[in-house]
Amino acid sequence: MKIKKQHRKKKYLHKLNRKRMHIKQKSTGEVNCKPIKDAWDFKKSSLRNMKEMGLANDPNKVIKIPNFKQEKVRQAKKIVNQEDSDSDIEEEEVLPVPKKEVVEILEKEARARRARKFMLPKPQVEFITYLLDKYGHDYKAMAKDKKNYYQETWKQLRAKVKTFMGIPKQYSEYLASKGLLDKEEDEEELKKLAKALIMDDDD
Incomplete structure (x- = not known):
């Protein structure tokens, strides 16, 4: 005997605006940083925008975290192939991100002295x-x-x-x-x- 699948009855919720909800879910949020917002080109992708501003889209690619396992694999391959220490496996070099006007503005803002907002109760x-x-x-x-x-x-x-x-x-x-x-x-x-x-x- 087959067990019948129980389907939850779909209800139309009048209080929800489906169009507005879809736009909200699709949106990735606003850019609150003014220098980035002013330089942002909506015709270009986020990756290209960040690259042209001199910013990193993925910090993991710019600042690599040492991987213990990969390092041990590299050393094992070196021993197996009987390679000299000078002929190590070439690792992919990450080129430094060129500094642009946006980067200079952000660095200036980061160095600027901020007013103390701390208050006692x-x-x-x-x-x-x-x-x-x-x-x-x-x-x-x-x-x-x-x-x-x-x-x-x-x-x-x-x-x-x-x-x-x-x-x-x-x-x-x-x-x-x-x-x-x-x-x-x-x-x-x-x-x-x-x-x-x-x-x-x-x-």
């Missing part, structure tokens, strides 16, 4: 500013404070204060609220001030 800022207001830079007194719930050592609290002082945006707001800094003061001056305070604490 609000509760932590409130705790640090509370300690600074009450004890100044007396870290040993901070460690004995009743609000030090996690029993952090004076060195741990000092590290937290230094981190806070190293964030110009949050530290400038604190200094401005105390009337110690003009809001329009240059960020570089603030960094120098924070560095000087940190150096004083180390002493």
